Amino acid sequence: MKRKLTRILKIGIPLFLGVFLVWYSLGNSSPEERQRLWESIVEAKTFWIAVSFILGTLSHLSRAHRWKYMLEPMGYQSSLPNRFMAVMAAYLANFGIPRSGEVLRAVTMSTYEEVPFEKGFGTIISERVADLLILMLIIGGVILLQTDELLLYLDQQNINPFYTFLFAIGIVACILLGISIVRRSSWLPFRKIREIAKGLLEGMKSILRMEQKWAFIFHTILIWTLYVLMFYVIKLSLPETSDTAFNIIMAGFVVGSFAVSATNGGIGVYPLAVGGILIFFGVEKNGAEAFGWISWATQTAVVLLFGGLSFILLPLLNNKK
Template identity: 60%
Template sequence: MKKKIFKILKIVLPLLLGVFLIWYSLKSATPQERQELWQNILTANPWFLLLSMLFGGLSHLSRAYRWKFMLEPLGYKPKLANSFMAVMAGYLANFGIPRSGEVLRAASLSTYEKIPFEKAFGTIISERIADVIVMLSITAITLFLQTEHLLAYFKANEINPLISVGILLGLVFIGVLGLQIIKRSQLSFLVRIRKMAQGLLEGMRSILKMKQKWAFIFHTLFIWLMYILMFYVVVFSIPGLENTPFSIIMAAFVVGSFAISATNGGIGVYPVAIGAILMLFNISKQNGEAFGWLTWGTQTVMVLILGGLSFILLPIFNRQK
């Protein structure tokens, strides 16, 4: 019973947080500000929104294609159509249960391509490691470009960056200690976890066995370039934002990348976080949140369409299996 309640809370609480943030954002705005926000959304140039969706679709297609480079050393060659539909179905699942998409993605390929779940899931973790490295690199470059603004913000809000670094190092230490306990323990459930981890590690090692390392690196960089472009082009859809410096948009991109995992598909949190970071650079809350809503909305519509079709077409495409 407790496990069932916990699972329900994992789904409901992030969704409630997103709804609350939407309500609070609109409630705290004046009627004029709400009207301006709505007007910015209604008058947005649809061609740039479609272009954003195109860039997003290309990034997902490249992710599906990149996946085969990690599965080939394990002896598997899935069809690109199955890989792409598994990726899109996974993104759609994240709107229901945060971070469940990776599990569904591996399960889909395990079902239709007969790839062991642990190995498929291990390659997804390897992908995430590569993506985290790129994301941290983008974050570091953005922080360097915006050092002056960030230091002023920390000072104004009495934030000590060293505390955040200390917490991060503490979490890393706890994680390493936990791994050592799992490695040496003979408790039955920890032994099962260790066996599961061995399958995951085999999948993760595939990145070192790839014959086409440079192709993998190219697609990794291409995926993130498409992410940045799908975010950046939305600027040109909102009057008054088209001259915003690229470095400021990148700061919003970094914040949005972290905020989107806070709730189901980033609902509520994403546009509010984008609006908040852009306000630091003297961009109005209405323009900033309109930018956030349009960016989130275009990608959400694309995931709903492609993800929904993937759920329907996966069993049809593989009906002979």
């Protein structure tokens, strides 16, 4: 009963938060503002939305292709279609339970490509580390381009960067303490955790044993370049944002990257966060909010289409397995 309640809360709370934010935002808008927002979305240029859709699809294909460079050093061969469907099914799963997709992705490869779960999951963690490094570089670049404006924004929101830094250090210290306890303890559950961690570590170390490191680096850069382009071309679909500077769009991209993990697939939070940061930098309100909704809808459409097809096709195309 307790486990079932926990699962319901994990799904329900982020979903409720997203729906509430949408309701709250629209509820605080006048009928005229809601009408203008809807008109901006409907009148957006479909060509650039289609371009964004294609770029998003290519980024996921590149991610699926990159994965093989981490699996091959451990001796596992896998097909691109199965890797792509595992990636897309994982993204779709995150709409139900946030962060559950990584587990499903490793389970999928274990089921259809005989990659042990721990090792497959370890490679996924390694991917996330590489992606995090790129995201940190992008954030650093945005901060350098928008230092004065961002400090002003934090001040207006009563956010003290120093306290945030101290909080982050505290979290890291707690994690290190927990790792130390697990490593030294002889308690059976902790021994099982160490066994699982050993398999995860082997998967993570695959990045160091890759023969095609440069190919891996190329696809990592390509993935994030496509992410940025997928987001950027949306500005060309709206007259209100067509002249918006690149550095402002990148500020929206960074905010959106964090917002997408706050609720199931970024429902509610993503379009409001992206729209809010664009408004802060001077973009007209309806255009900024329309940009956020169109960007979120395009990314979601990619996941819904290919993720849904993946759930159907995976067992059909691998029926012998």
